[in-house]
Amino acid sequence: MSLFSPTADVSVRPAVPGDEVAMADLQIAAWRATHAGALGADVLDRLDPDGFRTQWAAAVGTPPGPGFAVLVACAGPRVVGYVALSPGAIAGLEVAPDERRKGHGSRLLSAAVDRLRQDGAEEVSAWVLAGDEGREHFLSGAGMAADGRRRTLDVGGREVVESRWSATL
Template sequence: MALFREPADVSVRPAVPGDEDAVTRIQVSAWRAVHEAALGDGVVDALDTAAMRDRWADAIASPPGPGFAVLVALDGPRIVGFAAVAPGQVLALEVDPDHQRAGHGSRLLSAAVDRLRQGGADEVVTWVLDDDAARERFLSSAGLGPDGTERTLATGVRDVVERRWSALL
């Protein structure tokens, strides 16, 4: 007898008040797993998570304007990833390290691009921290590529470089 397994209950929805705790937790754990070496020793540990949570709560409850949104990826009832968008831009996209490579990032990016299109965008841009090869592969597989623009950010420990990736919609 063959066993039939129900498909996983996975989805993306707009974030709602109360989701800020999960979004903050995911952002910190993803940064720790992926960016800690690039950002510098102690940078992730020094994050003011209460202030981060408050900023996410504000962004979710009172977006700063049209075209701004926070989306969350669900695996069953659990929030396992998030994306934040602004007009024409994916500001953030993170998936809990324990839930990566399960399609959540692709679902989030697709939902984010749909939101950008609804807002009238004809291009999507996002930023990639230097040495994030996994994110570069992910974005490349989705049709984005580096456009030659970069910026330098100060972490308090060292300066880090981000490169802009973009695609026409």
């Protein structure tokens, strides 16, 4: 019997076809755990896991262009988080609620910054939903700060406000 595992205990790698199932499930779980107050139960109850899987499959299999990428955090062979990148920006970063505070988010953010630099970005930005103090604390600890830009989105008939956080690379 070997004492060594065939997979790393924790890692970040590019997403591959098949990861979309875990990504969709953890996205919905993360939104329920973190954004219930801002999005409301009515919006969360209408989330479509199959729709999320389809969108993630497309993002992983056929990115829309240069600078777009999806990376996943793994605990052994399990996908426990993801970061989606667009040119110069973090389009989404989530870690499964039961896997938070284990370093997965930091590993994802570090890998994202490495990828953005590789793609020639000089800045990184991310949008944060109003009231998401955990994400604000996380990004602040990583050297990002609110840059004063805000946007209002209509989400299921409810207006939600996001602020942009950024840092120079």
